[in-house]
Amino acid sequence: MSAQAPSSAPRPEKRPHEDTRHGVTRTDDYAWLRAENWQEVLKDPSRLAADIRTHLEAENAYQEQFLEDTKGLQKTLFAEMKGRIKEDDSSVPLKDGPFAYGSAFREGGEHPRFFRVPREGGEEEVLLDGDGEADGRAYFHIGTVDHSPDHGHLLWSYDDKGSEFYTLKVRALPSGTDLEDEVENTSGSGSFNAGGNGFYYTRLDDNHRPSKVFFHALGTPAAEDRLIYEETDPGFFMNVVDSRLNDWILISIHDHETSEYRILPADDPHAAPRLVAERETGVQYDLEPAGEAFFILTNRDGAKDFKIMTAPAADPSPATWREVVPHEPGRLILSLLAFKDYLVRLERKDGLPRIVVRERASGDEHVIAFDEEAYSLGLIGSFEYDTDVFRFTYSSMTTPAQEFDYNMRTRARTLLKTQEVPSGHDPADYVTRRLMAPAPDGALVPISLVHRRGMPLDGSAPCLLFGYGAYGITIPAAFRTNPLSLVDRGFVYAIAHIRGGKDKGFAWYEDGKREKKTNTFTDFIACARHLVAEGYTSHDRLIAEGGSAGGMLMGAVANMAPRDFRAIVAGVPFVDVLNTMLDDTLPLTPPEWPEWGNPIASREDYETIAAYSPYDNVADQPYPAVLAIAGLTDPRVTYWEPAKWVARLRDHNTSDNPILMKINLDAGHAGASGRFSSLEEKALSYAFVLKMVGIEE
Missing domain, CATH: 2.130.10.120 (Prolyl oligopeptidase, N-terminal domain)
Structure with a gap:
């Protein structure tokens, strides 16, 4: 397969638009791609201006032309990923009064049906058929x-x-x-x-x-x-x-x-x-109702990694709050569930999650233990309050998701369900590891990775490195079936737990936002270089991937370290950061100012964002191959951000590497709807990744 792009890349017309803020004037040649009637387009995509639609359709045609020789591979990848999904999968119903409620898929179905069954036994009652509602x-x-x-x-x-x-x-x-x-x-x-x-x-x-x-x-x-x-x-x-x-x-x-x-x-x-x-x-504070009381998860009074308070429901004002679980630096309390006799909390300590059960009357606590080096936990909870049982999930990068009922009184753990992989999966065939990459300032950045057992660590393996790093969101070291299509072809699949998330506590988040945002980018680059130094891959075999705010990460590292990566996959990428934060009519702009800064009100914030905003920092240099994926009706990252970014990258790219964009004209931020339709987009991006490293099947 040829990795060189066809010569007919779309070149949108340049219509220079000047914007002056804080005495600084910038020129944006592609501002016109932002539809003036974007609110109408969100509700009715047919209202998009003809010249913009023509350009977006040309981008799709160009991308399809470049990936035409991967159509067979895309079908193979789709079949593989679909084959790892239990088509008639169903949840374990949760009990509530006389019924237990759950959801299930029919074989071949795109959307779940929701049902209930009588608690004492009886026929399943379908409440809502997602496939039927989606028809047409x-x-x-x-x-x-x-x-x-x-x-x-x-x-x-x-x-x-x-x-x-x-x-x-x-x-x-x-x-x-x-x-x-x-x-x-x-x-x-x-x-x-x-x-x-x-x-x-x-x-x-x-x-x-x-x-x-x-x-x-x-x-x-x-x-x-x-x-x-x-x-x-x-x-x-x-x-x-x-x-x-x-x-x-x-x-x-x-x-x-x-x-x-x-x-x-x-x-x-x-x-x-x-x-x-x-x-x-x-x-910040979150309320958890508990009968005559509320439990309150808060960072008040300097509790950076949060503490738990309680207050009477009749008067939960701060004057009545009293401490239940004190603040402990380095132990980040993530969430809690209150029951009649117990309090359950999910927390992260030493970079790993754990579940702690506390008896409300005595204050006695115990931790639910796990054996693997790196893993993911989640609380499911219960519809019911007066119960001794709650539900949680467990997985690792090699262990499929497991769902347990846990009896808080007897401490008995009951396995209810293990994620089925119909095409077969043996955890023993894979190795999961946790590395620490040294950042430029000395911080150690965790990396979770998985690869086939027996793979030589001689730098020859291709690697997909995933990152996000924003809003305090932690990317868990959880089981994912889709990356197995890469791992089984000899890839290392790695997650960079960079600053901007809460992987190492709340301070890890604070060190990756606003004026410290560039730590997120340099952390990711450090992870890439550490994987190469440790023999897991080489720079010409290394692919970076991220979506949304992780797509901004992709744009930033493309500008900062273009030679470190063979290719970049940027899903719904938030790359036009400065222009978006300057537009207070956009849905998310005012709520996002605490995360990124307000460049309208603050010159300092303006200069901070301008220094890293991917669109504003595209330069004449040899960029890696890029695939940007967007959705026309996306209210979170508007379609024109990747459209403008791709156009500017083509203007400045001095390499022969392709710059591609796939835009879904019938979807928004989450991409195609339906569990199988979304796999078609993943198959396309994986085919691009495989083509970039010369794997044809």
């Missing part, structure tokens, strides 16, 4: 699916554009008939009141911001819904959740560093929400 739609994604406390109704939502404007609907049970109640332009989730005769939800404004919470009484027009709370600060996200005892409705208001809660009794739809603790910049 180019894109379809189910948001929330939740039953009412009396089990008489189902609240569900869908998005059929990829723009994340969800429509909420209500289904009567057991008849399965949707009521006339329908609410459009919501965030996709909602919570029933205690009586089950209405629900709370968050409505999105024209700029895709969750600005208002409403209560909808069943049987009434949506236009008559009662406004419960309006958030006037566009910099804050907002969502509504309920409690497992169905006694509270919680309105969570937050950005990336500050939070606030307002609560109201779930049995009184006319109640006004009550403030718990007023927002204070940099102070």
Whole structure:
């Protein structure tokens, strides 16, 4: 296969647009690719201007031309990845009162069906058939699916554009008939009141911001819904959740560093929400209802890695908070679940997750132990409060996901399900390792990796290095079936646990944001160079991959260390950082300022972002091969960011390496909908990766 790009790369017209901020003037030749009517396009892609659509279609045609000789390989990869998915897979139902609720796929199905079974035995009752609802739609994604406390109704939502404007609907049970109640332009989730005769939800404004919470009484027009709370600060996200005892409705208001809660009794739809603790910049707290009390996970009073407090439900104001689990530097408490007699927390210590169970009455604690060197844990929880059992998941890069029920009283662990890999998987055929790469400032950056057992460490193996590094999100060392298509072809698959995530505590996150953002990029480059130094790969066999904020990482390292990588795969890449942070009409811009800085108000923030923003720092140099993947109706990373970036890369690239873009004209941030349709995009990106290292089958 030839790795050189065809000569007919799209060259969009240059229409210089000047922007002056803080006395600095920048010229953007491709600003016109941003549709002036982008809000309309999110809801109706046919409204996209003809000249922009023509260019995007040309990008797709060029990408298809370059990868034409991989069509057979793409089909092979798709078949492999599909073959590792149990087509009729189902969840282990969770018990709630007289029923247990779960989801399942039918063989060949793209979307789940949701069902319940009587707790004492009986026939399965299908509540919602995702494949049936998706029939005839180019894109379809189910948001929330939740039953009412009396089990008489189902609240569900869908998005059929990829723009994340969800429509909420209500289904009567057991008849399965949707009521006339329908609410459009919501965030996709909602919570029933205690009586089950209405629900709370968050409505999105024209700029895709969750600005208002409403209560909808069943049987009434949506236009008559009662406004419960309006958030006037566009910099804050907002969502509504309920409690497992169905006694509270919680309105969570937050950005990336500050939070606030307002609560109201779930049995009184006319109640006004009550403030718990007023927002204070940099102070976060989460509420966990627990009968007559609340548990509060917070970083208040300098608890950087968080502590757990409690307060009476009758008055949960900060003056009543008392400490339950103190702050311990280096032990990051991630989440908690409260039960009648126990408190369960998921925390990260020494770079690894662990689950701690605490008896509420005595304060006695025990840790659920695991043996592997690197692994991933997750809390599933329970619909029920008065129970001794909760559910969790476990996996590693070699061990398929396992689901357990854990009895907090007897400490018995019951394996409920192990992820099936129908095409076969033997963990003994693989090796998982955890390395520490030295960063330029001396920090040690963890790397989790997996490869075939017996692979020689002589630098000859190709490697895919994945990174993210933003918002405090930790990329777990979990089992993933798709990368096996690379690993079984001799690849090393590695994850760089770089700063910007919370892999080594909250300070690890702080050291990778705002004025310290470049640590994220230099950490990733350090991981790449460490893998080469240790013999796992070589620079001409090394592929970098990241998506969204990880796509920004891809753009930054392409500018900073282009010769370190053979190719780069950037999914929905946030690469036009400065222009986006200067546009306060975009959905996520004001809420993102705490993460990146506000270049409108601050010259210092402007200069910081301008110094690394990938689009603004493209230079005349030999870039590696690039594949950017985008979605037209993406409200998070708008399509024009990768479109502009690719155009500018072509202007400045001095190598013969291809610069490609694949844009899904029927999807948004998450790509194609459906569990198998999304594999087609993954097969395309893996075919590109394999072509770049000369593997043809």
